[in-house]
Amino acid sequence: MTSIGGAASTGMVDWNLAVATATRLVRPGPDVSRDEAREVVAELRRHAKASEAHVRGFTRMGTEGTHDTPVLVVDRPGWVRANVAGFREVLKPLLDKMQERRGSGPGGAVLGAVGGKVTGVELGMLLSFLSSRVLGQYETFAPATRELPAGENGGGRLLLVAPNIVHVERELDVEPHDFRLWVCLHEETHRTQFTAVPWLRDHLEGEIQSFLAETEVDPMTVLERIREAAQSLAGGRPEGEEEDEGRSLVEIVQTPAQREILARLTAVMSLLEGHADFVMDGVGPEVVASVGEIREKFQQRRAKGASRLDLALRKLLGLDAKLKQYRDGERFVRAVVEQVGMDGFNRVWTSPNTLPTKTEIAKPADWVARVHRKTES
Numbered sequence: 015m016t017s018i019g020g021a022a023s024t025g026m027v028d029w030n031l032a033v034a035t036a037t038r039l040v041r042p043g044p045d046v047s048r049d050e051a052r053e054v055v056a057e058l059r060r061h062a063k064a065s066e067a068h069v070r071g072f073t074r075m076g077t078e079g080t081h082d083t084p085v086l087v088v089d090r091p092g093w094v095r096a097n098v099a100g101f102r103e104v105l106k107p108l109l110d111k112m113q114e115r116r117g118s119g120p121g122g123a124v125l126g127a128v129g130g131k132v133t134g135v136e137l138g139m140l141l142s143f144l145s146s147r148v149l150g151q152y153e154t155f156a157p158a159t160r161e162l163p164a165g166e167n168g169g170g171r172l173l174l175v176a177p178n179i180v181h182v183e184r185e186l187d188v189e190p191h192d193f194r195l196w197v198c199l200h201e202e203t204h205r206t207q208f209t210a211v212p213w214l215r216d217h218l219e220g221e222i223q224s225f226l227a228e229t230e231v232d233p234m235t236v237l238e239r240i241r242e243a244a245q246s247l248a249g250g251r252p253e254g255e256e257e258d259e260g261r262s263l264v265e266i267v268q269t270p271a272q273r274e275i276l277a278r279l280t281a282v283m284s285l286l287e288g289h290a291d292f293v294m295d296g297v298g299p300e301v302v303a304s305v306g307e308i309r310e311k312f313q314q315r316r317a318k319g320a321s322r323l324d325l326a327l328r329k330l331l332g333l334d335a336k337l338k339q340y341r342d343g344e345r346f347v348r349a350v351v352e353q354v355g356m357d358g359f360n361r362v363w364t365s366p367n368t369l370p371t372k373t374e375i376a377k378p379a380d381w382v383a384r385v386h387r388k389t390e391s
Contacts, residue, residue, distance in 0.1 A: 026109045028134030029102050035138025036094040040145050043090060043177025044184060051176070054194075055087045058174045061195045065202035068297045073203070074356055075363070076210025083152075083165035083205055085172045090145040093175050096153060096162050097141060103157050104219075108226040149182060149197050150174045152204035154215055170215070172205045174198065186311040192304045199297050203290040211363045218282065225275045281372040285362065288343015292351070295344075342375050349378035354386060361385055 046054070062085040070076055088096065151173045158164040164171045174197070183193040208215055298305035350359045362368055362385070374381035 026112050026130055026133060027102075027105075027137060028130040029098050031131055031134030032138040032141065033095055033098050035135050036098075036141040036145065037091045037138075039139060039142035040090045040094065041142075043146075044181045046177075046180060054176050054180060057191065058087050058176060058179070058194055058198065059085060061198040062172065062174065062202060064301075065195070065198040066206075068199060068301055069202045069206050069293055070210075072293055072297045072356075073206060074360060075206050083170055083172060083209060084163050085174065086162065087174045087176050089177055090175065092162075093145050093148060093151070093173060094138075094141045096156065096171070096173055097151075099157055099159060099162065100153050100155050104155050104222060105226070107223060145175075146178060146181075148175055149178050150201035152201060152208065154208060155219060165209075170205075170208060172201055174201065182312075182315075186308070186315065188308050188311060189304045192302045193308055196294065196298060196302050196305060196308050199302075200290045200294045203293040204286065207286055207289065207363075213365070214363070217366050218279075221275055221279055221282075225272055225279070228269050228272045228275070277372045278369075281370050281375050284343035284372075284375045285346065285370055286343070287340045288345070288347045291340055291344040292347040346370060346375045346378045346381075350382060353379070353382050358382075358386065 086092070086096075153164070153170045153173060156162070156164040156170045162171065179194060179197055180190075183190045186193070295305075295309065298309070302308065347359065350362075362370065362381075368385050370378075370381045374384070
């Protein structure tokens with residue numbers, strides 16, 4: 015197995031063990047022949063290319079030049095490897111700090127090695143679960159590797175998880191070609207957001223690193239959160255535990271500064287997810303014949319969730335918050351475009367100061383008043 019990052023895994027998380035565990039546990043994809051698989055991959059690549067022009071034309075963003083970020087059609091293990099590489103990059107400052115703190119205590123080196131393997135196994139269990147649920151993803155902080163290229167100058171990559179797309183189109187009983195294009199439109203919007211707005215990636219990374227720098231959680235607390243999630247995979251929620259008990263991994267927040275940063279990050283993610291949904295709905299009727307049926311069935315699936323286990327994991331991992339971001343963000347984008355048009359909305363991408371606050375996501379008129387009054391005065 016190729017070592018993630020090219021070196022042996024040490025420290026708080028054994029990343030290679032996380033990949034090995036997830037790859038071993040990942041469920042097989044839908045039953046397709048080799049020829050069908052090749053056809054799906056080729057079609058997704060074509061749709062991704064076509065989506066670029068559709069999204070740029072509708073959003074009026076980044077109409078000059080071409081994207082330097084690759085589109086990768088991957089299977090579930092490929093998604094796991096890509097995400098482990100991204101996690102390792104983003105979390106390195108925090109994990110280094112936690113490792114230093116643990117290493118200064120008695121037996122720290124031994125505990126670190128053992129804890130890293132335990133955490134690697136448990137992270138692998140989580141990734142194996144998530145790997146069958148993600149249809150596509152724009153990896154913002156993706157380091158380039160031999161197997162997984164990324165854009166130049168810190169650019170990301172667009173992942174399309176072929177077996178999951180086929181699984182969902184069959185589950186929903188929708189027209190496969192339409193559904194594949196519909197998914198590509200959403201993911202291409204994310205790629206356009208980051209390639210057309212050069213400061214956005216650095217801004218997000220700065221916010222995330224500021225949040226992590228404020229973290230003073232004992233390493234065992236973070237490991238315990240991962241352990242709870244892994245145990246949910248094995249046995250579900252204990253009997254008698256209320257649905258709203260327990261916290262998500264993103265809710266380990268101690269300081270006022272962290273709460274402020276988390277509010278800003280929530281607003282930005284709501285904007286990005288809602289914008290992608292808005293664009294998907296805006297472009298869809300022009301190029302996806304059965305978009306109405308797809309949208310209705312997909313929304314029902316998204317709202318319904320799955321088993322009690324799935325609901326418990328969604329809560330623990332903060333995925334329920336992500337579903338809310340789609341709804342709130344889409345309402346914000348739609349309301350702003352209705353008031354000031356697409357060009358007026360696109361002022362949101364001017365600078366970090368023109369991004370909506372968490373309050374403005376819920377009250378789009380407040381954002382319009384602040385940004386448009388300021389720029390027009």
